[in-house]
Amino acid sequence: MSTFAAVMTGQGTGAISTIQVFGKKAKTIIKEVFKPAGTKPATFKAGEILLGQIVDGTKIIDQVTIGCETARSFAINCHGNPLIVVDIMQLLGRHGATLLTAEQLLSKILSAQKQINTIAIEAKLAQPKAKTIEGTKIIANQIDAGLSKKATEWIENIKTISLNEIRSGAERILETSKTAKLIIYGCKAVIAGPPNSGKSTLLNCLCGRQKAIVTDIEGTTRDWVTGQCQTDSLSIELTDTAGLGEKLSTTPKDIVEKKSREKSIQILEEADIILLVLDNGQPAGQLDEKLLEKIAGKKVLTVLNKSDLPARLDCGKLPRFLSDTVLISAKLGTGIENLFEKIRQICSVVGFDLRTAVCITSRQENLLKRLSSVKSKEQATSIITELLNGQLHV
Ligand SMILES: Nc1nc2c(ncn2[C@@H]2O[C@H](COP(=O)(O)OP(=O)(O)O)[C@@H](O)[C@H]2O)c(=O)[nH]1
Ligand SMILES: [Mg+2]
Known part of the structure; x- marks a missing residue:
């Protein structure tokens, strides 16, 4: 060495x-x-x-x-x-x-240090990156319990355990890991919706300070503005983007608008959750079709804003996947705790067992994917051994 x-x-x-x-x-x-x-x-x-x-x-x-x-x-x-x-x-x-x-x-x-396995090393290396205390606990638990324990159990019982059990176990871990990753690394929320519905006001309200410019003039937000907020075990990175829901369906006027829109779509695709902000004080206008197409398969919370004004929006006319709603006033800061609660529910972080086995690196994820379609005990033994003692990818 x-x-x-x-x-x-x-x-x-x-x-x-x-x-x-x-x-x-x-x-x-x-x-x-x-x-x-x-x-x-x-x-x-x-x-x-x-x-x-x-x-x-x-x-x-x-x-x-x-x-x-x-x-x-x-x-x-x-x-x-x-x-x-x-x-x-x-x-x-x-x-x-x-x-x-x-x-x-x-x-x-x-x-x-010969006595520690690769999963434990990965956990120690990932520890500084956790965004919440709960995230650090999930990571720490993978060392003595969690994934280390599960992999060790598989190896010890390889003769008696069925291949089906191993495959479904790996699949379960991969599924649970999606939630764990949100708790560990934070959740990306994108604020979308028609002009003047209050997207920038919401971003400012959630971040507790003036980050985005708010006016009555359509198209005030020209670029994307990000902010950070936290609700219990969830750290949320918010993005208020120009043009999301405002003009995705129209042809861009110039290269700047084209580039800005491409970036907005990329941010949308990478989002864990979409906060679709609608003006509850206005009758439903036409929602941008391209936007609806883009968010259809995603976790979406419909935020009915301006609850301080008389309600004019008919929620019954909204597409089905927008039926999860919360009523707030971003301007007055009311309904925000309900909004956070909905976000936590949609992200499935409520009651998450911090000791459960999860994967926290792409090395672990790839091996578990292979394990979820494993064909023989020999192959399973080799993958699990690699999971416990394989080379680090740093
Ligand atoms: N009455 C009322 N007005 C609001 C509320 N939220 C935003 N607004 C107003 O709506 C207008 C547009 O807000 P803005 O955040 O710029 O909308 P955006 O275009 O979606 O970013 C501004 O005049 C805001 O003050 C609210 O909860 N109640
Ligand atoms: Mg704005």
């Missing part, structure tokens, strides 16, 4: 940055680039913290502390200026360290 270095702290300026050096020659490299403060030579014993300078020959790069974590793992804590960080990384590179990303290095460190 060679020696690796990576910046473990976030990109950009910070008070302090941490560079991890890990591997067989880590101590040798550290000794070459570190000059301890004071007169005593440094011992680099595990558990020690050393104060000194990172030097390139006679040139001082920065004053640092070094945490000696094990005989082959050291954390250099330097000042957070990115220029200093780059200088130190380049120096380590010249002294023989292979430069990696934080995630790549973490996977090397974790893989070196």
Whole structure:
């Protein structure tokens, strides 16, 4: 195994940055680039913290502390200026360290611990990406329970368990994982609907601040505006896009409008849920057919806005897939808790068992897909073994 270095702290300026050096020659490299403060030579014993300078020959790069974590793992804590960080990384590179990303290095460190399986390593690597506390719990549970436990059980009982049981088990995990992913990585909600129905007002109301411009003039929203909000275990990324429901069916006037529309359609296709905002104070106008076509197969919540005005919209005339409705006033902020509750229901996150087995990486997902149509016990054993102990995809 060679020696690796990576910046473990976030990109950009910070008070302090941490560079991890890990591997067989880590101590040798550290000794070459570190000059301890004071007169005593440094011992680099595990558990020690050393104060000194990172030097390139006679040139001082920065004053640092070094945490000696094990005989082959050291954390250099330097000042957070990115220029200093780059200088130190380049120096380590010249002294023989292979430069990696934080995630790549973490996977090397974790893989070196023989007793932990690949699912556990993937869980540890995914942990910082979770958007909610519940998401972190789902991930953590895959280590001792969840997917690790399920895969181990399959292997232990491979002689007695039926292929059908394995196939349907894998299918169930894939299905449950869709909800788990929303809790872990967040849910993308797109706000669509006719002009002036209150889409931008809703975005501002849900984000708790003025992100999108609101006026009575049609076409006020020219681009797409995003915002973030949270309801219990669900972190929601909202997008208010120009032209969604306003003019998808018409021919674009120019290249800018064409590009803007293409982007709007892409955002729509990637959405987990559509919030279709209609003006409850107006009789039903013609809903854009292209929009309806695009959202027909998706999770849709029809948001009847402007509940503070006399109701004029006849919901009975709406297409069937728009029948899940909630009445709000985005301007007054009323009905918002009901709206959140509906979103949670539609996303199936209510009462989700955080200990259930789910897949959290595309490697796991691909293996489970193969397992769901497995043809023999030998093939099943090989796929499950790969699931537990296969190569990481970092
Ligand atoms: N009475 C009332 N007016 C609203 C409500 N929500 C939005 N509006 C008004 O409707 C107009 C259009 O709102 P806007 O958010 O720009 O609509 P968009 O075109 O769908 O983004 C503005 O004058 C808003 O103040 C509401 O709940 N009640
Ligand atoms: Mg708008």
